[in-house]
Amino acid sequence: MKICCIGAGYVGGPTMAMIAHKCADHTVTVVDLNQSRIDAWNSDTLPIYEPGLDAVVREARGKNLFFSTDVDTAIHEAEMIFISVNTPTKTYGVGAGRAADLRFIEKCARKIAEVSQGDKIVVEKSTLPVRTAESVKRILQANSKGRKFQILSNPEFLAEGTAIADLQNPDRVLIGGEQSPDGLLAIQKLVDVYANWVPREQIITTNLWSSELSKLTANAFLAQRISSINAISALCEATEANVDEVATAIGTDSRIGPKFLKSSVGFGGSCFQKDILNLVYLCQHFGLPEVANYWEGVITMNDYQKHRFARRVISTLFNTVSDKRIAVLGFAFKKDTNDTRESAAIYICEDLIKEHANLAIYDPKVTEVQIRQDLNVSVENPHVSVCEDAYTATEGAHAVLILTEWDEFKTLDYQRIYDQMQMPAFLFDGRNLLDLEALNRIGFEASGIGQG
Ligand code: NAD
Ligand code: UDX
Numbered sequence: 001m002k003i004c005c006i007g008a009g010y011v012g013g014p015t016m017a018m019i020a021h022k023c024a025d026h027t028v029t030v031v032d033l034n035q036s037r038i039d040a041w042n043s044d045t046l047p048i049y050e051p052g053l054d055a056v057v058r059e060a061r062g063k064n065l066f067f068s069t070d071v072d073t074a075i076h077e078a079e080m081i082f083i084s085v086n087t088p089t090k091t092y093g094v095g096a097g098r099a100a101d102l103r104f105i106e107k108c109a110r111k112i113a114e115v116s117q118g119d120k121i122v123v124e125k126s127t128l129p130v131r132t133a134e135s136v137k138r139i140l141q142a143n144s145k146g147r148k149f150q151i152l153s154n155p156e157f158l159a160e161g162t163a164i165a166d167l168q169n170p171d172r173v174l175i176g177g178e179q180s181p182d183g184l185l186a187i188q189k190l191v192d193v194y195a196n197w198v199p200r201e202q203i204i205t206t207n208l209w210s211s212e213l214s215k216l217t218a219n220a221f222l223a224q225r226i227s228s229i230n231a232i233s234a235l236c237e238a239t240e241a242n243v244d245e246v247a248t249a250i251g252t253d254s255r256i257g258p259k260f261l262k263s264s265v266g267f268g269g270s271c272f273q274k275d276i277l278n279l280v281y282l283c284q285h286f287g288l289p290e291v292a293n294y295w296e297g298v299i300t301m302n303d304y305q306k307h308r309f310a311r312r313v314i315s316t317l318f319n320t321v322s323d324k325r326i327a328v329l330g331f332a333f334k335k336d337t338n339d340t341r342e343s344a345a346i347y348i349c350e351d352l353i354k355e356h357a358n359l360a361i362y363d364p365k366v367t368e369v370q371i372r373q374d375l376n377v378s379v380e381n382p383h384v385s386v387c388e389d390a391y392t393a394t395e396g397a398h399a400v401l402i403l404t405e406w407d408e409f410k411t412l413d414y415q416r417i418y419d420q421m422q423m424p425a426f427l428f429d430g431r432n433l434l435d436l437e438a439l440n441r442i443g444f445e446a447s448g449i450g451q452g
Helices: 012-022 035-041 053-060 071-077 103-115 132-142 163-168 181-194 208-239 243-251 272-285 289-316 344-354 368-375 390-394 407-411 414-419 436-442
Strands: 002-006 027-031 065-068 080-083 120-124 149-153 173-177 203-207 325-329 358-362 384-386 399-402 426-429 445-447
Touching: 002 012, 002 071, 012 027, 012 053, 012 065, 012 080, 012 163, 027 071, 035 065, 053 163, 065 071, 071 103, 080 103, 080 181, 103 120, 103 132, 120 132, 120 181, 132 149, 132 208, 149 181, 149 208, 173 181, 173 208, 181 203, 203 208, 208 243, 208 272, 208 289, 272 289, 289 344, 289 399, 289 426, 289 445, 325 344, 325 390, 344 358, 344 368, 358 390, 368 384, 390 414, 414 436, 436 445
Parallel strands: 002 027, 002 080, 027 065, 080 120, 120 149, 173 203, 325 358, 325 399, 358 384, 399 426, 426 445
Antiparallel strands: 149 173
16 A cells, blocks of 8 residues: 655654554655755654664665655555644634644645545544544545545654654554444554554544544643642642652552653643643633633643742742853753753743843753754853753853753763852752752752652
């Protein structure tokens, strides 16, 4: 079968690379309008950093995996078309700041209608509001000219930084489709693709709306756990309880479980906030204000956590960070990715820049261009420098902030760092990554999150 995927981003690229890698019989073409992104997918330096991705792409590229900007040809030739374009939060008009911006999805639907000559299975891979498939279907059917289109929902659950492992060994694959004979046939075709490597009992099939809604719900539940433990971290700081101990204590209850209970500077990433805002908007749209308010609390708590951290840095540094060098270690929204979308680091840095701090930022994978773009500061801005390594960033600093849990931060020579800092040397571990007692023995005034 010929498969096409529209959108060569964090999801489209790795997901299709895995399908090509696991299904030698299928040919997969990933298309995008962004020429430089496609060029990067065809080069030795892939556009995204993801452990294990290089090997999977190298193995399949040129054999049954292709990256191209020729959207029309790829759609025309494919039997199955995945839509994996971005669905950001709308920034204008009705629903601005909450609703998903579906203009890229609609463009894809119209393009498929325009270019297709035969029947197609169209698979929603992007995260979408429940009932989007209805709009996609109406656009396709209104332009069908006798061709048949089946719409499936196949949301992606991979997390960045572990995308390859998640794709290789997913907890489950979810496929939603119309419960008609043609719909069930289309579902089966996609089941057959995944069944090349995913055990059949882990492939869940549902109706379209359950599948679309399950993706938003999964992200809302995951983010809710983080906001819940972060809420408790604030209480820990006021009461001398320790949030990691509390997380272990509650996580051993099998009904709660141990995962996603790591207190932090707040969740980031391109999905959680966007998807919860979308859920909130949907609830408001369907006249469910109590439900909307309930989920909005997850975002409110996350915003509180980010600003609370910045405020704590400022108050601990004698209520002023003006002209003080602050080393920021980590800028990505989590380790093992170069993605900075909605990274808590952006908000914390902005709060500190407002207080005229001089930030010296180091991240192992995020480029200087990206950091400056996210903070909206030019190279001339005296308040932000981007450093080559952690030792340069911490030289002469009043405080060190750990904002991403990169493994390399665990093994830095903290004695060396301490020796080159201003005294008292403060360290704020926003990821509870380090041994605070060992740091305090060196002489640091070190603190973590929720470590009363
Ligand atoms: P992304 O921004 O990295 O990639 C989207 C790509 O689509 C871009 O390269 C863009 O140029 C391209 N595109 C947009 N409109 C196009 C068009 N009309 N024709 C061709 N190409 C077009 O986004 P992403 O992170 O890959 O996310 C894609 C979707 O998957 C979103 O709905 C997101 O919510 C969802 N998702 C993301 C993740 C994640 O970890 N990033 C995980 C699960 C689901
Ligand atoms: C998330 C979902 O996990 C994934 O299933 C979905 O497909 C896309 O959205 P992602 O955003 O890539 O994935 O990473 P994730 O591991 O979920 O982390 C999101 C944010 O939460 C990060 O900033 C991370 O540092 C933070 N986090 C995660 C915590 O603060 N504590 C935790 O216990 C877990």
